[in-house]
Amino acid sequence: MAVKAGVGATGGQARFPAGLANAQHRDPGPGVWIAGRISSPASWPGRAAHHLGGAATAAEPGCSRARRGSGHTGCAASEAKGAGTRQHCAAATYWLAAALAWAAPALGQMPWPQAAEHTPHTSxxxxxxxxxxxxxxxxxxxxxxxxxxxxxxxxxxxxxxxxxxxxxxxxxxxxxxxxxxxxxxxxxxxxxxxxxxxxxxxxxxxxxxxxxxxxxxxxxxxxxxxxxxxxxxxxxxxxxxxxxxxxxxxxxxxxxxxxxxxxxxxxxxxxxxxxxxxxxxxxxxxxxxxxxxxxxxxxxxxxxxxxxxxxxxxxxxxxxxxxxxxxxxxxx
The missing domain is CATH 1.20.1250.20 (MFS general substrate transporter like domains)
Structure with a gap:
């Protein structure tokens, strides 16, 4: 599964795996569009996680390559808002679960630990x-x-x-x-x-x-x-x-x-x-x-x-x- 390398600034076009033809990859550096090479399964997990998280929105009609390349910020703002909402829902769920566990009656009924009768030597x-x-x-x-x-x-x-x-x-x-x-x-x-x-x-x-x-x-x-x-x-x-x-x-x-x-x-x-x-x-x-x-x-x-x-x-x-x-x- 090879990917041709290219830089968007020079007009190069990248080829991606089937199903991800419209996905784009942004380098951590500002403003550079890159495509790498997936040369072995050992490199898949990190890249595939990026595909699974971002390919769906990249392929949406409203977030086309032309709009992204021209500096349109509406798609990025929409994606960021959706990601933030999901993170807030997940955090609220965890806090709710922790509160329910802390308020469980079983915790108040647990006996206090008794003093150990015999503590074994570390060795x-x-x-x-x-x-x-x-x-x-x-x-x-x-x-x-x-x-x-x-x-x-x-x-x-x-x-x-x-x-x-x-x-x-x-x-x-x-x-x-x-x-x-x-x-x-x-x-x-x-x-x-x-x-x-x-x-x-x-x-x-x-x-x-x-x-x-x-x-x-x-x-x-x-x-x-x-x-x-x-x-x-x-x-x-x-x-x-x-x-x-x-x-x-x-x-x-x-x-x-x-x-x-x-x-x-x-x-x-x-x-x-x-x-x-x-x-x-x-x-x-x-x-x-x-x-x-x-x-x-x-x-x-x-x-x-x-x-x-x-x-x-x-x-x-x-x-x-x-x-x-x-x-x-x-x-x-």
Whole structure:
């Protein structure tokens, strides 16, 4: 996916990926229109984020290239106003959520922490944490259960963008749609666990569904390289691709709820004075397992190619299913 370099001041014309023909890129320096070169998947995340956030408004009839090039400021003012409104709504939502949480009656009913009966020496703290039954298995599981999902989820929208998908559609479905589906999946997971589903049994079922969803995404990726494959509006392939984005997020929410339930169960097996520290250790490992794939996904796609990279993510998604077969009885 090459882009010809050009500078608007000299009349040069830039070529952009399909679906972004009207998008313009402004350099941080004032008044310079630039076009770069997207040479490898490792450079996609930053540029694609710019595409997803700005391409839709750049392609609007009222914000044409001629008006932008002639110094018309109406479009920029409209975009800035819309962005400011969204930021204010998001900030108000966060403040409302914080106020509701702070005013929750449950906080006033929480008992004050009792004085610790035994404080372990610092040199023995890690040993005491790892000695808790099930800690080693849980640590390995929370490190690996999101590797394939996060890696594939960070690259799949970029692959769709590269094959001509609409930037505005991808921004909507991989943003608002994905978050909505993830919340719905987490809520369903909590409801199922409240109905006395065993966390490990729930995880085993949902992980199989997630593996099937990722296999479907891999098949779509291979099919997009066949002659005649198109992501134009109204095509079945486009609908299937956007649906797979939301389905993976929904299943990811289910898996996350089950995993955190297992983490809490494991921490309850620790001595009372170590439970909070034990859970913090597991939560840190879980976050590390989520961050690693997104950090390395571009490098892997650049070095292995998109198809082999996605096959690797598919294999990593099968790993947690194998680990569930080794779960200790203390967590059952």
């Amino acid at each position: 023995h703290l890690l040993h005491d944490l790892l000695a808790v039954p099930g800690t080693l298995w849980t640590s390995g599981f929370v490190l690996s259960y999101k590797l394939g999902e996060q890696g594939a989820g960070s690259l799949f929208p970029l692959f769709l963008l590269d094959h001509g998908a609409s930037a505005s559609d991808l921004g909507l479905w991989s943003g608002l749609g994905a978050v909505t589906c993830s919340i719905a999946g987490s809520s369903l997971g909590g409801a199922l666990l409240a109905r006395h589903w065993q966390p490990l049994s729930l995880l085993k079922s949902v992980l199989k569904l997630r593996l099937g969803g990722l296999a479907f995404q891999t098949a779509l990726l291979f099919h997009l390289n066949t002659p005649g494959a198109s992501l134009d509006p109204g095509t079945v392939l486009r609908g299937a691709a956007l649906l797979s984005l939301c389905l993976q997020q929904f299943l990811g929410g289910l898996v996350t709820t089950g995993t955190f339930t297992v983490m809490m169960h494991c921490s309850q097996l620790a001595p009372r004075t170590l439970q909070a520290t034990h859970y913090s250790l597991l939560a840190t490992l879980e976050l590390l397992g989520k961050l690693l794939p997104g950090t390395l996904a571009g490098v892997l796609a650049d070095g292995l190619g998109p198809h082999l990279c996605y096959a690797l993510f598919l294999a990593l998604s099968a790993l947690p299913l194998l680990e569930l077969g080794l779960a200790p009885n203390t967590l059952a």
